[in-house]
Each structure stands twice: as C-alpha cells, then as structure tokens.
Amino acid sequence: MAKSGAAAVAAAVEDAELRRELRRLVRAIAEDNEVPVATYEEAARVLSALRELRFGAINGDSNGKERRKEEGEREVESLEIPKRFLCPISSELMRDPVVVASGQTYDRPFIEEWLNSGNRICPQSQQVLANTILTPNLLIRSMISEWCTDHGLIPPQLKIEEDGLLRTKNERSSFNDLLNVISLPSSSVFEQKKAVRELRLLTKLSRSFRTIVVENPSSFCQLLSILSSPNLHRDREVEEDMVTTILNLSIDDDNKKIVGENPRVIPLLIEALQFGTMEARGNSAAALFTLSALDSNKLRIGEMGVMKPLVDLLENGNPNAKKDAASAIFNLCMAHENRVRAVKGGAIGASLKSIEDQSLVDESLAILALLSNDQDAVEEISERRGVSCLLRMIRQNSCPHNKENAVVVLFAICMYDRTKLTEIGEEERLNGTVSWMVRHGTSRGRRKASGILERLKRISTHSMHHSC
Numbered sequence: 001m002a003k004s005g006a007a008a009v010a011a012a013v014e015d016a017e018l019r020r021e022l023r024r025l026v027r028a029i030a031e032d033n034e035v036p037v038a039t040y041e042e043a044a045r046v047l048s049a050l051r052e053l054r055f056g057a058i059n060g061d062s063n064g065k066e067r068r069k070e071e072g073e074r075e076v077e078s079l080e081i082p083k084r085f086l087c088p089i090s091s092e093l094m095r096d097p098v099v100v101a102s103g104q105t106y107d108r109p110f111i112e113e114w115l116n117s118g119n120r121i122c123p124q125s126q127q128v129l130a131n132t133i134l135t136p137n138l139l140i141r142s143m144i145s146e147w148c149t150d151h152g153l154i155p156p157q158l159k160i161e162e163d164g165l166l167r168t169k170n171e172r173s174s175f176n177d178l179l180n181v182i183s184l185p186s187s188s189v190f191e192q193k194k195a196v197r198e199l200r201l202l203t204k205l206s207r208s209f210r211t212i213v214v215e216n217p218s219s220f221c222q223l224l225s226i227l228s229s230p231n232l233h234r235d236r237e238v239e240e241d242m243v244t245t246i247l248n249l250s251i252d253d254d255n256k257k258i259v260g261e262n263p264r265v266i267p268l269l270i271e272a273l274q275f276g277t278m279e280a281r282g283n284s285a286a287a288l289f290t291l292s293a294l295d296s297n298k299l300r301i302g303e304m305g306v307m308k309p310l311v312d313l314l315e316n317g318n319p320n321a322k323k324d325a326a327s328a329i330f331n332l333c334m335a336h337e338n339r340v341r342a343v344k345g346g347a348i349g350a351s352l353k354s355i356e357d358q359s360l361v362d363e364s365l366a367i368l369a370l371l372s373n374d375q376d377a378v379e380e381i382s383e384r385r386g387v388s389c390l391l392r393m394i395r396q397n398s399c400p401h402n403k404e405n406a407v408v409v410l411f412a413i414c415m416y417d418r419t420k421l422t423e424i425g426e427e428e429r430l431n432g433t434v435s436w437m438v439r440h441g442t443s444r445g446r447r448k449a450s451g452i453l454e455r456l457k458r459i460s461t462h463s464m465h466h467s468c
Helices: 002-031 037-055 062-078 108-116 138-150 169-183 189-205 218-228 236-250 253-260 265-275 278-291 295-303 307-316 319-332 336-344 347-356 361-371 375-383 386-396 400-416 418-431 433-440 443-467
Strands: 097-099 105-107
Touching (some): 097 138, 105 108, 169 218, 189 218, 218 265, 236 253, 236 265, 236 278, 253 265, 253 278, 253 295, 265 307, 278 295, 295 319, 295 336, 307 319, 307 336, 336 347, 336 375, 347 361, 347 375, 361 375, 361 400, 375 400, 386 400, 386 433, 400 418, 433 443
C-alpha cells in the first residue's frame, strides 16, 4: 500500500505541473498573434502527456483511476490532517507548498491568486512583504508526501474550475455563514446589517467569491430574503449594500441570468434608483448596465419601467452616477423595443442637456445616434434646436467618434425633416462643416456626410428649376 501511495502522490504532482504548464502555453497562444510554431507543438506535447497520465497510454483503467482518486479524497477529508499541512488560505491539504518573504507557507495557487489581486501583505502575519518571491517548501512537501504514503492516500486535487478561479472551503463556508445570518429570523438587526455589509465587501474584493453563486443559485434567493425583514425593508443603508452586492455579483457573466431573472431584483434596483442614496442610485444604474449585457435581461428590464428613473439620474445625479445612467440607457436601447421607452422617458432632452453642459458628451451623442432611427426621437431633437448643437459638435469636438455620431443624427434629421436642410445648408455655406466630414471623417461619418450633401444638392437643384 505504501508503494501505491507514493506512486499516487508522484502522479498527482506531475498532473498539477502539467496543468500549470498547459495553462501557461494556452495563455501565450491566446495573447500573442505571432506565437512560434514550437509553442503549439509544446502545448500538444503537454496535452498528450496529461491525457496519458489521467487516462492511461492505451488500455489504462481510467474508471478505476477516477474511482480510486475519489475514494482517496473522501478518506483525506475523514482524517484529521496535521495543521501545518493545511494552506491558511484554502484550509485544504497543500499540493505545492511555498514560502513567502514573511516566512509563512501557503499552497502556491492560492497565494498566487492573493498576490495577483494586488495584495502585498502576508495573510497570516499581516506583514508587508518585502518581495513576492515564492520559494518551494521542500520540507513540508516531503512531510505531506510521507503522511499520504503512510495512510495510503492520494492528496485531494485542487478545486480549479473551468474558468480558472480557485474556490476554497473557507470562501464557501464564509458565504454560507453570512447567508444564514441574513436569512435566520433569530438574527438581530445589527447582525443582519453587518452580514450584508461584509457580503458586499467580499463580493467586491474576490472574483472567486462572486462565482460561488453559480454553484448554488438558490443561495441568491436566500440572500434576497432580507428584503422581507420588517425591520430592514425600508432601511436605505441595507438597500445600498444589497444593490452594491447585486452589482458585484452581476459582473460575473455566469451570474447575469440568475440575478436578472429573479423577480425581486429589478424592482429593488428601480426603487433604489428613485429613492436610494446617491451611491445606491449610481450602483443600481451600474448593475442594470451589467445585467443588460444579456439580451433577455434587456427586454425584461425595459418592460418594468426603468427608463424614467435612469433619465432622472442622468439629469440630476453626481458625475459618476450620471455616467452609469448613460451607460445603462445606451445598453438597454440596443434592444429596439426599449428605444421608444427611452424617448418617452425623456432621454432626448437629457442627452441634449448633457451635451450643452459638456458633462457627458461622448455618452449622450452615442445615445442620440442609437435613437435616431426613431421618428419621434428625430422630431424631438429638431424641436429642441438640436441641429445647431450637433453642427457645433462637428466643428469643435476633437473626438472622431463624437463627430461621427453627430453627423449620423444630422443625416436622420435630413431624412425625416426637410425643413432643417436650410439650417444645415447655411452652416455648409459659412463653414463647410459637412464637406469637412466627407474628407476627414470616419468611414461611417463620410458616408452620412455625403448623404447630407446629396440631399442639399437635390434641394438646390429643385429650387433652381422651380424659380425658372
């Protein structure tokens, strides 16, 4: 049995090394367009070696290996593992122990995750690390191998998910503990508020913590149960923490469907938009922006009356909140059904005001360009004297994309409202603004500017014939 255990440890170590090397090679191939052919060959070699190790060269017993691996993991969990063999971050048996500058030992993938997140403090000693060098702890590695060999066990595999994130027992345990405090009727108001605030911070700081929700979607419903607490239902501090937690969770693509389809989420975000603190309003708009990356969420959000509150925030929020509101409006209007809602909600007037104030020129011009295929939107732009504003943007704004969006809207106005051609023609006669776009604009901008000149030419020709 001892010999079998030693072989299993060696195989597990080799497996981890091969996976680490394969990830490095795949990352190099994905990020470099001119990667050498040798890199592809090396990746193929490593993949072949990993496949052979896991499934056997020709007729290895892959099912047997997998079964023995699972049995070994269960036995490891049932034993009392010496504390010095456990990673302080993951609370799991270390597979690749390394020493940091403070002298503490950690499992390599977990301390690398910690350092790559920008942390320069030792999690155990709280000392500032003089450097980020990781030195293999050969003594601990040898002791772990001997301990596994003595017990005839295979060390448990690291929980490296398909997305490459490490989800530890500590994180899962912390998440569940916080949910229990939030949802249990016996918890005090102080304990619940503290748990919600801690959850907000953890979902902000830890990428892997955010993805735990995917593993157990029902946990999100448990989190939202705090909204039913009679003592916290209208608490603006709790509302802000909840909205921000939803924002943090929705950053992860796999969470967007789970979060967006929950019937309590969008009403909570809309209420925060209308009555919350300014931070809650801004974070609510940001959450709506991230959730609307999913097409099905775009329609669901738009149907629930979110445009008017977003437009109000665009007009009256602080700079960051305004930017979040504009981003959410633009993203939602990628769905055609939401464009009419945006126009009725006042998006045209708010966008023109932002352009005039020079507060959100980029975002507001992008919104107007997106809405300009709606006749009601074009008529409102004309009525609000938007033509002169757009022409000024082409003359004075230095951003090529902003000039493009301005001429896109002008072209739409020319198509819907021929009376504005006179104003545009006068601008062209005095400053040659549209002609300049034909020569110097973006590809799309040149096309739209040429279309405007063509209509001006037709009107001029028609006037000449009519006068004759």
